[in-house]
Structures are given as C-alpha cells and as structure tokens.
Amino acid sequence: FDRYWSGGSHIEIGARQGADSHTPTVLERESVKCVSLDNYLGGKLDKVDVIKMDIEGAEGLALKGMSKIIDRSRNLKMMMEFCPAMLAGFECDADFVVQFLESRGFMCWEIAVDGGLLPTRWDKITQDPEIIRNVIVSRQGLG
Numbered sequence: 001f002d003r004y005w006s007g008g009s010h011i012e013i014g015a016r017q018g019a020d021s022h023t024p025t026v027l028e029r030e031s032v033k034c035v036s037l038d039n040y041l042g043g044k045l046d047k048v049d050v051i052k053m054d055i056e057g058a059e060g061l062a063l064k065g066m067s068k069i070i071d072r073s074r075n076l077k078m079m080m081e082f083c084p085a086m087l088a089g090f091e092c093d094a095d096f097v098v099q100f101l102e103s104r105g106f107m108c109w110e111i112a113v114d115g116g117l118l119p120t121r122w123d124k125i126t127q128d129p130e131i132i133r134n135v136i137v138s139r140q141g142l143g
Contacts, residue, residue: 036065037065038066038067041069047072047074047075047076048069048073048076049073050079051066051078051079051080052080056086057087057088057089058090059082060087060092060097060100061091061092063096063100063101064092064096070104075139076139077138078106078137078138079134079136080135081134082097082132082133083132084130085130094126095126101137102122104139105139106138106139107137108136110125110135111133111136117142
C-alpha cells in the first residue's frame with residue numbers, strides 16, 4: 001500500500017508477478033491475518049441480502065471464502081468490480097468468478113456511469129481484460 005494513496009492497496013500472495021504501471025513507486029507492506037467469511041460468520045447469519053466488494057482483483061478469493069453464505073442467501077445481490085486483468089493475479093481468476101456465479105444462477109448487469117443498470121452477458125464482460133467494470137449480480141431480475 002501507499003500511505004498517501006489509500007485507494008490502491010492490494011493483497012499479495014507470495015512474490016509479485018511483474019510491474020504494474022499504476023502502482024506507486026514507494027510501497028509499504030504489512031502482513032495481515034485473513035479469515036473467510038464462512039469461517040468468521042459461521043452459523044451467526046442465516047443469509048445476507050447485499051454484499052459490496054471492491055478488493056482489487058481478489059473478488060474470486062472472497063467468493064470462494066463465502067460460498068456457503070452465498071449458497072444459502074437466495075435473494076442476494078452483489079456489487080463488485082470486475083476486471084479480468086486484475087483477477088488474473090490470483091488463483092481465482094475471471095474464469096473462476098464467472099463459473100462460480102453462473103453455476104449458482106447469477107445474472108449480471110453493468111452499472112453505467114449514470115447509475116443505470118445494463119443487462120450484460122458473462123462473455124461480454126470478459127472480452128477486454130483491461131476494462132474495469134462495476135457490476136451487480138443477482139439470481140432474480142432487477143426491476
């Protein structure tokens with residue numbers, strides 16, 4: 001992370017795989033303990049209704065760590081950034097995220113600049129790996 005730019009922090013697992021032109025030149029590192037939401041929340045919640053994620057490409061890891069909560073939350077809506085290039089830095093990449101959500105019946109809408117929702121297809125949002133899209137996913141229509 002950069003102490004003077006709070007919006008660009010990210011999770012690293014092991015050694016970094018290359019330079020990123022958007023990364024500040026002076027980075028600090030801090031080790032943190034992580035726990036999955038399934039383990040943290042355990043049986044405390046029967047379901048959740050809304051999840052919002054903006055975790056710099058680690059969304060697939062988060063989905064994997066909350067799969068039990070997602071599976072028992074039939075009316076769940078999730079808002080998240082989706083960027084294949086950012087997801088590629090983790091074991092749970094864009095293909096994992098799409099397969100995970102699609103296999104659970106989630107449909108996808110892109111959140112437009114004006115806040116409107118545009119129905120989209122999974123194959124469309126994976127076409128250009130560098131584009132960062134804000135999306136909302138749901139098992140039901142959003143009307």
